[in-house]
Amino acid sequence: NSPKGLEATREKVWQVVRSYFRPEFLNRLDDIVLFRRLGFGELHEIIDLIVAEVNGRLRSQDILLEVTDEAKNFVLENAFDAEMGARPLRRWVEKYITTEVSRMILAQQLPPNSTVRVLVNGSQGKLAFSVKRSFVSE
Template sequence: VIIMTSNVGASAIEKKNTLGFSSKKDEVEKEYDRIKDIVNSELKIMFKPEFLNRVDDIIVFSRLDEKDIFKITELLLEKLKKRLKNIGLNVGYSNKIIKKLSDMGYDKSYGARPLERIIKSELENKIADEILKNQILSDEKLFLDVKKGNIVLEKVKVKTK
C-alpha cells in the first residue's frame, strides 16, 4: 500500500471560491462533488494518464478547520514533550501556545504542513540553544507559554523531596 498526499487543485479551488460553510447535508455533498471534480481535472493536468491509471483510488479530503489545526498542534507538542522527557527534561505548555503555534503554522494553501517547521524554529531550536548554554537543566521543568504575544520558555524549579 502506498499513500500519497498532494495539494493538487488547492489553488484552483481557492480561485473558484467554491468553499463555503453550510449545514444542509445535500449542499455539503454538492460542494464536495464540485471540489472533487476540480481536483480530478487538476490531477489530469498535473500527471500523465499512465501514472493516474496506476492509482487505485483518489480521496479528496475536506479542508482542515481551526479545531483540526489546534489538535494537530497539540499532538506535535506532545511528541516534542516526549522527546524532551527522554533526555530528562519535563515540559508543560498552555493552551495559549497551542493557539499561537496553530495560527503561525496554518496556511490555507498548505494546510498543517508548515506546523512542524514552526515548532522547530519557534520551540525546538530555542530549547536546544538554552540546553547548550546550560540555561535549562534536567532538575527544572520547562513551561511553554505566550506573554504579550510572544512565545516564552519559563523555567519552573521542580521540588525535590
C-alpha cells in the same frame, strides 16, 4: 458536510476533472478523495502531538515541555497556512520552540527535573519561556 452536499461537491469535481483530462487517463482513476479543512480544535490536537513528540526526545534528559493554550493560539496565528494545511506547524514549532529549548539546554539553563513552560509575552507579542525545577520523571 452533509452527505448530499458532499455528493454534489464530488460531482462538481468530477465535471472539472472530465473537462481537463483525457478519457484514457480518467479510466485509470478509481476515485477522487475530498478533504475538508482542518478545524481549530484539530489544529490544537496536532500541536499537542508535536509537543508530545518533542517531550519524547526530552524525556531522556528529565525535561518536560508545556505549551499554554495561549501559546498554541500564537503558533496557529503565525504558522498555519490554509493552502498548506498543518504542515508548517511542525516546522514552526521546531524553529521557534524546539530550537530555543535546545539553546537553553546547551546554556545549562535546564537542569534535569525541569519543566519549560511556553507562554506568550503579551507586551512584546512573542513567545516566552519559563523554567520550573520541580518535574519528576516517571
